[in-house]
Amino acid sequence: AQKITQTQPGMFVQEKEAVTLDCTYDTSDPSYGLFWYKQPSSGEMIFLIYQGSYDQQNATEGRYSLNFQKARKSANLVISASQLGDSAMYFCAMREPGGGKLIFGQGTELSVKP
Amino acid sequence: NAGVTQTPKFRVLKTGQSMTLLCAQDMNHEYMYWYRQDPGMGLRLIHYSVGEGTTAKGEVPDGYNVSRLKKQNFLLGLESAAPSQTSVYFCASSQIGTGDQPQHFGDGTRLSIL
Numbered sequence: 001a002q003k004i005t006q007t008q009p010g011m012f013v014q015e016k017e018a019v020t021l022d023c024t025y026d027t028s029d030p031s032y033g034l035f036w037y038k039q040p041s042s043g044e045m046i047f048l049i050y051q052g053s054y055d056q057q058n059a060t061e062g063r064y065s066l067n068f069q070k071a072r073k074s075a076n077l078v079i080s081a082s083q084l085g086d087s088a089m090y091f092c093a094m095r096e097p098g099g100g101k102l103i104f105g106q107g108t109e110l111s112v113k114p
Numbered sequence: 115n116a117g118v119t120q121t122p123k124f125r126v127l128k129t130g131q132s133m134t135l136l137c138a139q140d141m142n143h144e145y146m147y148w149y150r151q152d153p154g155m156g157l158r159l160i161h162y163s164v165g166e167g168t169t170a171k172g173e174v175p176d177g178y179n180v181s182r183l184k185k186q187n188f189l190l191g192l193e194s195a196a197p198s199q200t201s202v203y204f205c206a207s208s209q210i211g212t213g214d215q216p217q218h219f220g221d222g223t224r225l226s227i228l
Contacts, residue, residue, distance in 0.1 A: 004156070035216060045157075045204060045219035052214060091156050099164055100145050100211025101172060104156030 002027045004094050006105035013082045014113050020067070021077040021108045023092030033095040034075040035102065036066070040088040048090075051075055079110075087112045116140050120205050120220035127195045127227050135190040135223050137205030145208045146188040147172075147217060148180060150201040157204060163188055164211065195227045 003026040013019035025034065036048040051059045051066045059066040067076040079086055089109050093102040121136040137146065144165050149157035149172075159172030163182040177199060179191045188207075192199060202224050206217040 033212075033214065037219075043202070044221050045206075047216040047218070050214045050216060093156075095211075098211070099162055099170060100208055100215075100217070101147070101159050101162060102157070102206075102217060104158070106154065106156050
């Protein structure tokens with residue numbers, strides 16, 4: 001069965017520093033997609049970044065990048081130059097084949113300290 | 115830019131009551147999803163639809179029914195509410211179920227069952 005694991009319930013980072021949020025996944029399908037979403041305290045789900053299983057390069061979107069290690073089945077989110085507004089829950093998700101369903105990890109709560 | 119709109123935003127029900135949550139999207143997306151989010155957990159899929167007139171079960175479908183009579187609307191029904199259904203409910207939509215197309219989420223419905 002497909003599964004997403006986020007082992008860090010909570011993380012702290014100093015403002016302007018970089019932080020890595022861990023995500024490991026398990027699937028037997030060769031074709032899959034990995035997504036990261038941000039959920040601030042206001043509750044909405046904000047799409048951050050996507051990595052496809054066949055993508056040769058790590059995805060980047062502004063201050064967000066994805067450290068994709070396919071052999072290790074990990075897709076860690078790296079946030080550079082943390083800002084106070086980055087304080088939120090972060091969810092890693094994997095798209096299942098057929099229907100586009102997402103399987104979510106448990107989330108990591110990131111707190112950025114001034 | 116409305117995107118995905120969920121109605122209502124908050125609701126309190128008594129055990130045994132019924133209600134319908136409405137999700138509307140204005141992006142002409144084919145795929146729509148209902149998730150629930152419980153404390154300390156990621157989102158879990160309840161039901162989904164890959165097009166008008168279709169529905170399918172997700173990971174936690176028991177106690178819920180859905181309908182997709184119009185492409186832009188996806189309704190989630192609770193026939194006889196139970197305290198275990200107290201949760202935050204998210205609707206999402208996407209154009210297709212593959213590739214880098216992310217799911218776009220509504221702002222959520224906070225439902226309490228007393």
